[in-house]
Amino acid sequence: MLNNQGSRRGLRLMLLISFAGAAAGIVAGFAAGAQPFFLGVALFAVAWVIYFFAKFEQAVLALLILRSSLDIFSGIQLPAAFAIGVDILTLLYVVVMVLTGQHVRTDKFWWLFASWMMLQSLWIVLLLLGALGMDASFLPNAIRDWLRYFSWVIIYLLVMQLKDRIHPEKLISTLLLALVAPITVASMQIFLPASILPDLLTAQGKAGSNVSGTLGFPNGLGIFLSMFIALVWWKLSISKQRLPWLLLLGLISFIFVSTGYFTGLIAVFILILCINADKITPVRLIGVAIFCFIILSLFGTTEFGQQRLTEIYQTPLLNPDIDVSRAIILSYGDSNSFNWRITHWYYLLQSWTKFPILGYGLGTSAELGIRNLQTGGGYAAHNDYIRVLVEQGIVGLVIFVFFLLIQGLHLVRLLQKAPEKSSQRSLCLILIALLISNSVSMLSNNIMDATTFFVYWWVLVAIAGWEKEKWQVNQSTI
Secondary structure, eight states: OOOHHHHHHHHHHHHHHHHHHHHHHHHHHHHHHHOHHHHHHHHHHHHHHHHHHHTHHHHHHHHHHHGGGOGGGGGGTHHHHHHHHHHHHHHHHHHHHHHTTOOOOOOHHHHHHHHHHHHHHHHHHHHHTTOSSSOGGGHHHHHHHHHHHHHHHHHHHHHHTTTTTSOHHHHHHHHGGGGHHHHHHHHHHHHSOGGGSOGGGSOOOOTTOOOOTTSSSHHHHHHHHHHHHHHHHHHHHHOSOOHHHHHHHHHHHHHHHHTTOHHHHHHHHHHHHHHTTTSOOHHHHHHHHHHHHHHHHHHHHSHHHHHHHHHHTTSTTTOTTOOHHHHHHHTTTSOOHHHHHHHHHHHHHHHHTTSTTTOSOTTOGGGTSOBOTTTOOBOOOSOHHHHHHHHHHHHHHHHHHHHHHHHHHHHHHHHHHSOTTOHHHHHHHHHHHHHHHHHHHTTTSOGGGOHHHHHHHHHHHHHHTSOHHHHHSOGGGO
């Protein structure tokens, strides 16, 4: 028999479902009157909500796998709609959990993460009040960036609700299915003529690369694949049958090189070195050296790779005869992306000096650097630290760097608590290596714009924080 507490929970849940059903009916009625298409969307949304609650684990895994396939539909705002839908589903699930007296799982880091996200709203308020370098007309850009951070917090919260439902190793292994769509499309872009590909699958390449998979742009795919190189390396370290993982690592590395993501090449070298830094052995050292040599050789054999390697020699970084002022002059005619970055950063920093404390507001940096003479639009900062400095001033940059350090300290603490030679400890080491490599990549790339990467990043950070007892459960009992 149900006790009184259980009866009250069931009654609250029944009332909530009845309310949701009535609301859905009203929406469907209006949708039918407006346009049949919207009726179909409304009915699909209702069906998905029912499935989400009935098969929670499967639904969450399906959403996570699907996310890597959506960026090619950015033209119709599908990734944004997906993020909003996941936010609503998660918040609805939390409300149901609270109303039925069930425990909503969080951890200390989630509260720190949520606090950082809420601090970002300060710049929205200041922009609205006209207290920053830009006026309220840039509010949509600021809200878009804030909503992206909010979605990351929600993804972390959603994954935390799986803690007692699925083994962490099984969850991470399932995440590898998110590779299927990007790798399949990228392979088509490499081996098939662009003329026979549908427009949707044609790479939106920049700077000579023509491989972007389903991630929209080559660098986006490169950032995404760098994470999965790390994950496959993790699977390689804990699996008894290594050949399948070695083959997958080779495939991912080949496609990664094909993206032409040069700064990612350096990031992957740092990543692999950090992963193996905990225990240096002759075998590991040889393996790391061979892997890095293969990656660099593959990159150097491509026409695009040779061009990028040549370009870097014509910058102040390696050429003592070229200073910053000369690099700025050369950038107007030499098509050197490194000199272009130096010029772009120069103009951004010049703008920052006018509003150094609180900056111009979220999402405004593209309006302050070099402009595209053909379209009139701006460019992303290609340096996340300069971007934050310009958009949020010294205050925002301090908060941003502090948050990166908090992530590092959190992962180090988890590493110290994890049992020796455990898969949890290996994952923590992988994440620390990823954090270091991406913190370096932020010096010359738009890592913070890599939304797809961060969806999976926060999934992994949430899983790494699960208690060691969750990792030690026999998978056969799950």
